[in-house]
Amino acid sequence: MPKAIDDWQGARSDSAAQPQMRTHVKSVSAFRALYEYAGPYRLTFLGVIGCTLLAIAADLLQPYLVKIVIDDHLMAGSQDYGTMLVIAGVYLALALGGLLFTYLQNNLLQFAAQSIIAAIRKRIFRHIMSQSMSYFNRVPSGSLITHVSSDTEALSAFFSQVLLSLLRDGMTLVFIVAVMFKLDVTLTLYCLCLLPVIALIAVSFRSYIRRTYQMARTNLSRLIAFTAENLAGMGLIQAFHQEKEQQSQFLVRNRAYFKANIREVRSNVLFNRSYEILGNLAVAFVTWLGGKAVLGGGIELGVLYAFITYIRQFFQPINNITQQWNTLQSANVSASRIWGIFATEPEVKDAPEPVVPDESQVKGKLDFERITFGYAPDQPVIRDVSLQVRPGEMIGIVGTTGAGKSSLIGLMCRFYDVWSGNVRIDGTDVRDIPQQKLQRMIGLVQQEPYLFSGSIVDNVRLFDESIPREEAVAACRLVGADALIRRMKDGYDTRLTDRGSGLSAGERQLISFARIVVFKPKILILDEATANLDSHTEQLLQSALNYVSRGRTTLVIAHRLSTVMHADRILVMKAGQIVEQGKHAELLARRGYYEELYRHSQGRHTG
Numbered sequence: 132m133p134k135a136i137d138d139w140q141g142a143r144s145d146s147a148a149q150p151q152m153r154t155h156v157k158s159v160s161a162f163r164a165l166y167e168y169a170g171p172y173r174l175t176f177l178g179v180i181g182c183t184l185l186a187i188a189a190d191l192l193q194p195y196l197v198k199i200v201i202d203d204h205l206m207a208g209s210q211d212y213g214t215m216l217v218i219a220g221v222y223l224a225l226a227l228g229g230l231l232f233t234y235l236q237n238n239l240l241q242f243a244a245q246s247i248i249a250a251i252r253k254r255i256f257r258h259i260m261s262q263s264m265s266y267f268n269r270v271p272s273g274s275l276i277t278h279v280s281s282d283t284e285a286l287s288a289f290f291s292q293v294l295l296s297l298l299r300d301g302m303t304l305v306f307i308v309a310v311m312f313k314l315d316v317t318l319t320l321y322c323l324c325l326l327p328v329i330a331l332i333a334v335s336f337r338s339y340i341r342r343t344y345q346m347a348r349t350n351l352s353r354l355i356a357f358t359a360e361n362l363a364g365m366g367l368i369q370a371f372h373q374e375k376e377q378q379s380q381f382l383v384r385n386r387a388y389f390k391a392n393i394r395e396v397r398s399n400v401l402f403n404r405s406y407e408i409l410g411n412l413a414v415a416f417v418t419w420l421g422g423k424a425v426l427g428g429g430i431e432l433g434v435l436y437a438f439i440t441y442i443r444q445f446f447q448p449i450n451n452i453t454q455q456w457n458t459l460q461s462a463n464v465s466a467s468r469i470w471g472i473f474a475t476e477p478e479v480k481d482a483p484e485p486v487v488p489d490e491s492q493v494k495g496k497l498d499f500e501r502i503t504f505g506y507a508p509d510q511p512v513i514r515d516v517s518l519q520v521r522p523g524e525m526i527g528i529v530g531t532t533g534a535g536k537s538s539l540i541g542l543m544c545r546f547y548d549v550w551s552g553n554v555r556i557d558g559t560d561v562r563d564i565p566q567q568k569l570q571r572m573i574g575l576v577q578q579e580p581y582l583f584s585g586s587i588v589d590n591v592r593l594f595d596e597s598i599p600r601e602e603a604v605a606a607c608r609l610v611g612a613d614a615l616i617r618r619m620k621d622g623y624d625t626r627l628t629d630r631g632s633g634l635s636a637g638e639r640q641l642i643s644f645a646r647i648v649v650f651k652p653k654i655l656i657l658d659e660a661t662a663n664l665d666s667h668t669e670q671l672l673q674s675a676l677n678y679v680s681r682g683r684t685t686l687v688i689a690h691r692l693s694t695v696m697h698a699d700r701i702l703v704m705k706a707g708q709i710v711e712q713g714k715h716a717e718l719l720a721r722r723g724y725y726e727e728l729y730r731h732s733q734g735r736h737t738g
Contacts, residue, residue, distance in 0.1 A: 165286070165466055168250060172243040179243070182236035183298050189229035191306050194440040196222050198314075201433035236299075244290030251469065252283045258472060263479040264546035265506070282465035289462035293455045300448030307441050307448075314434050314441075318421060322442055325413055329449055332409070336402045336453075341460060343395040350388035357384050403450060410446035417442050479548055479566070486563040493572055493653040494522040494557055495684030497543065502552035504542055511550070512538050514707045525685040527695025529728060530704035536688045539704075540656050543686075544573055556654070574652030574683075578659035580643035582634070587616055588623040591645045598649055606648035610675040612641035644675045655685040692732045701725070 169176065196218050204215055259275055311319040361368060361377055368377055421435040497520035505511035513535045520526055528536045541547050543554055545561050554561045561569055582590050591606060592598040604623060607613045615638055619625040627634070634642075647655060657676065673694070676687075689695045696715045703711035703718065703725045711718055711725050718725035 165247075168247045169243070172246065175239050175243040179236050179239045180298065182232040182239065183302060186229050186232035186236060187299065187303050187306050189225040189232065191303075191310055191441075191444075193222055193225050194437045195310065196225070197440075198431075198433035198437040201436060202431040203433075206432055237295075240295055241291060244287060244294075247290070248283050248287045251286065252279060255279055255283070255469060255472060258475075261477050262475065263477045264541065265478055266475065268506070282468050285458075285461045285465035286469070288458050289466075293459050293462065296451050296455045300451045303448045304445070307445050311438065311441050314437055315424075315430055318417065318424070318430070318438055321420060322413065322417065322438075322445070325409070328409065329406075329446075332402075332405055336398070336405070340395075340398050340402060341456065343391070343398045344460075347388065347391040347395045350384065350391045354381075354384045354388050357381060399454075402453070406446050406450045410443060413442050413446070414439055479545055481565050482563045485565045486559050487565060487568060488557070488559060488572070490568070490571065490653070495653045496520065496522045496555075496557050497654070497684060498555040498558070499539070499542075500552050500555065502542060502549045502554060504538060504547065504549050506538075506547075512707050513542070515552075516707070516709055517552075518702070518709065520684055520686070522684055523682060524700065525680055525687065525698045527698035527701040528686060528688045528704060529690075529692060529695060529701060529725070531728075534704040535707040536704055537658055538707075540575075540658055540686065540688065543654075544575060544656070545569055571650065572652055573654045573656060574647040574650060575656045575658065576640070576643045576647065580639045582627050582639055582642065584626070584628050586621075586624050586626055587619075587642065590627060590642055592649055593646065603645070603649055606645040607642070609648055609678055610641055610644040612638070612645055612675075615641070641675060644679050647679045653683060655680055655683045657685070657687045657689075659688055659690060690732075692729055703728070 200215055200218055203209065204211065256279060259279075308319070308323075311322065357380065361381070368374060417438055418435075421430060421438055424430045425432050425435050497518070499516055499518040502513060502516050503511050504513045512533075516535075516539070528539065530536055538547075542549055543556075543561065545554075545566060548562060556564070556569075556572065564572075583594070585594065587607075588600055588603045591603040592600075600623070604613070607616055607623075616623055616625070676685075687695050687698060692715075695701055698715075700712055701715060701718060702709050703723075705724060711721065711723055713721075719729060
């Protein structure tokens with residue numbers, strides 16, 4: 132088992148890496164789309180640029196003021212202390228101004244960036260929610276969570292780090308070079324001879340740092356995936372006493388991530404120290420060259436001081452810009468992933484000219500007309516099935532696993548579309564009914580009812596504040612859930628977490644039945660709703676089912692034949708077809724496939 136897990140993890144990591152190889156082509160269009168999101172915040176970005184310019188100007192003027200004091204006052208022997216006091220005041224004002232404009236720059240940029248990211252995150256969630264069930268069968272939920280969280284955070288880092296660095300550090304370099312040329316052209320040209328060396332270091336380190344970054348991220352992904360898988364399969368691990376084996380597998384991945392992380396840290400430290408050494412050498416060079424010029428009378432001492440200050444500031448912006456390469460790469464990949472999601476169209480769409488039925492007039496007549504459907508091409512799971520259900524009729528659907536029972540229900544709810552034939556409600560093809568209206572017409576209770584984080588009353592009315600609390604409470608009373616809810620500490624205000632942990636399977640099902648009463652669908656579907664319940668709880672739910680099914684067309688999928696014995700009609704499915712139908716007694720009398728299922732359910736076998 133550990134070897135299989137290990138192989139699967141490696142394959143999943145390799146497959147996760149493959150989209151990154153294909154994102155380069157998409158990246159340009161992705162950032163162009165990102166630019167469209169930035170459109171409404173043009174004035175804000177102009178404010179960021181303005182504040183950045185003022186903050187840079189305030190910082191770079193400070194050494195120039197010191198140069199004036201040195202050359203025009205100290206070296207000249209001036210006793211004009213008033214002027215120097217004014218210059219000191221201007222210096223202080225520039226320092227405070229730089230602080231103020233930097234604060235405004237960061238706040239404006241973060242406001243625009245977080246507004247854009249919030250809009251993108253909202254669109255991702257809305258787009259994912261619009262996808263068909265087939266999409267969720269193909270795409271792992273962990274991948275979608277990554278898109279909503281990690282990928283949007285990577286885009287946020289693009290604004291808060293990369294864009295800010297390009298604006299601030301890029302303009303700082305331009306201003307520094309301009310001021311240095313104004314101070315002394317010859318000394319500036321000597322300093323610019325260092326640019327090829329800087330470029331060589333940047334190019335040499337860039338690919339190496341990128342490889343170390345990708346290695347660390349890959350090992351982290353494998354570590355997280357392995358941990359998540361073990362937590363999900365903890366019962367199996369403990370049942371087979373695999374704790375030590377899985378711990379050793381975890382240590383291997385943890386050690387690999389540790390080594391990759393250390394390598395990444397070392398490469399960043401080496402890169403930063405290289406720039407630091409180069410900066411110190413540049414200062415020494417300027418001091419030696421400028422010192423000779425000062426002694427020879429070629430330049431003033433204040434000019435040399437300003438030059439030394441500017442050359443020290445010259446390397447920091449370059450270092451900052453270069454360090455943003457990994458963040459830019461990550462944002463690049465994330466943007467392509469996100470816009471790849473946006474490019475995915477749902478397979479099930481509303482008709483161009485939908486038919487909107489009057490919900491009060493829906494009777495619940497169902498017609499399945501020669502439908503064929505499958506999840507994979509050329510592998511149908513339902514074959515040429517026809518079925519008519521009268522309004523208010525209760526239909527039981529039985530058969531072995533894989534017979535096509537749940538697929539039949541999925542087509543009626545329009546989780547998928549048929550390959551051929553059609554499904555009609557009151558004579559209207561479900562493909563012509565808007566999905567939102569269709570879902571309000573059909574109430575679905577599944578084998579594992581899903582409860583959200585929140586109070587019990589909010590779970591009953593699914594957070595729809597337009598439904599009065601009293602109506603939700605009355606629904607619970609009608610299905611027999613009121614007594615057990617009132618025994619809880621906070622009654623209907625008891626907050627549920629982790630899919631309703633703390634409630635039994637039967638209690639969760641009763642709450643899901645109460646939802647049916649609240650939302651009043653005309654058609655009710657129970658998909659194995661009593662499969663995992665004990666006989667006492669099943670009887671409790673059976674009485675709740677008898678209530679909620681009154682006046683509704685009801686389809687009940689069941690493994691336990693006792694659940695559907697009293698249905699108006701029972702459909703027996705086998706290999707994607709309806710092979711028998713009729714009442715319980717009629718089907719037993721035929722001594723066919725249903726009788727065989729019944730005997731198996733009773734623990735008896737045909738001879």
